[in-house]
Amino acid sequence: MDTRLLRSFTAVAEDGSLSRAAERLFVSQPALTKQIRQLETLLGVRLFTRSRAGMALTEAGEALAGQAPALLAHWERALAATRGAAARAARVLRVGFMASAANEATQEIVTRFCALHPGWRVDMRQASWSEPTAGLADGSVDVALLRLPFPGQGDLRVEVLLTEPRCVALPAGHRLADREEIAFRDLWDEPYVAAAPETGGWRDYWLAADEREGRPVTVGAVTEHPDDWLSAIANGYGIALAPASAARFYARPGVVYRPVSGVSPSRVAIAWPPAADGDPVVRDFVRCCLDATSAPG
Amino acid sequence: MDTRLLRSFTAVAEDGSLSRAAERLFVSQPALTKQIRQLETLLGVRLFTRSRAGMALTEAGEALAGQAPALLAHWERALAATRGAAARAARVLRVGFMASAANEATQEIVTRFCALHPGWRVDMRQASWSEPTAGLADGSVDVALLRLPFPGQGDLRVEVLLTEPRCVALPAGHRLADREEIAFRDLWDEPYVAAAPETGGWRDYWLAADEREGRPVTVGAVTEHPDDWLSAIANGYGIALAPASAARFYARPGVVYRPVSGVSPSRVAIAWPPAADGDPVVRDFVRCCLDATSAPG
């Protein structure tokens, strides 16, 4: 049996319908019917009961559905570890990052690291905002420059590199756009451009959900990439809190950035998996991060 | 990627040769070459370096080879759990057993259990002697009637059901076949029919390796099933220690059984995985085992 059949099974289990799952997987309904039948034949077990109402999991199907996520994740991690080993052998350090990484310090970090490790290359990999660990969780990167807090943070080693105030990104024609500085309480009732709900605490943080005295947030749009985020703001779907450096790294016609008072600052950190503690290459990269962000300049 | 490619990869990694692995997997060498190529393309990584001397793993290949056994085992366990759920739903208790299981008590155990659980069926599954946990390790059975000690015993719950002396199985024409009882020390220099080396402590136990004052064992044959075991003895390839009940359950022309002094007795136990502690069906079966083997009769 292969992961393709397991993924198909998972999709049908989630949707409760062959037709809907087929649509989501971009295959025809008969093709998916055959795949599920093939899986049941291979296992010698009925996984679904069929009816006009769709596909309901049997007890065996429930058991497999319970196992499937961990199994598929195990596969992905194994493949990631294999790719990681290949990168290491080729003297490539894969660095995930969110948004502007460590701002201006990023280039210095890379320069310092390459000086320390001649022959090595740093592969910077930008992550979508729907994956706040920037690849650390699934093992597709070795270290990551991240904004705190993020989901899964407790499972990773973290060193704070720098702190910067947060500001607000507004459409250029916004009624508050002329202000030199805006109090956060004046922004409480605005609609916001937010990250995906499944990012949990990450999204809450960038909505400053815990810093508005219980006042609820209005979400005007959900985006996953900086470009989409900027477009949504420029188009007036909402405003967004951002690190102050966003004014430099994400300048865009139609978007203005203003300092905000009454909201906590943003922290940039370097993160890596505990299993990499003994890895001199990772240790040196972390050292370079700390050095590059502690010296004045 | 599927498990078939991963198994192919594993075979090539173990053999260090496409040609030999192809032979072992019963596919042609070009077919295996293409499979490995397909896997490397899917991963975007070189797994082997090729030469006239065969296939050597790259660092990425080493990484994958390190992960593969656990990954494949995870798959097997997930499938086993799925089949287990199907069996449970169908009110079937799958019982693995070695050799004669719990001897004459086995039928009473099943009878008591079915009386306690009307509508349930006990599926008795005999295991080869190369798998001393009789399916518990890979999850293909719910409980197992086993002979102690066995590999992996520490990971399972075990209740001893009965103890019986060990005897020796000899070819009928053996020079000691006329004895009423034979001292173990008189058997030390005989060749033995043994279990496979990978069964470890199990094989040592049945060779009474720890009860011969350091004298080494001579292995005359290795077998995995009772029939092969009996044939090997009858053909004079060696002798073997066996539970006393073997004389009743494995009577065979050409093989005689004689009591042996100076060797520890054999213990039959019921074993089950710790995860099944809270399962009333498993608990009841264990209860039936204990009840059936404690009453006189």
Place this chain on the structure above:
DNA sequence: CTGCATCTATAACCTGGAGGAATGGATGTG
């Protein structure tokens, strides 16, 4: 109560995948 919508299953067909046979290329050894 009947017709229609909606769901899965089956049949027929087509294309591409995957295995085998034959053979090529490279290299080590006697």
Place this chain on the structure above:
DNA sequence: CACATCCATTCCTCCAGGTTATAGATGCAG
């Protein structure tokens, strides 16, 4: 230098897997 041995490539064949069309079953709305 010839041969053996290893992996790679080419060509061929058959089957797997997807699609389209349609069948069968069933629930719901009028």
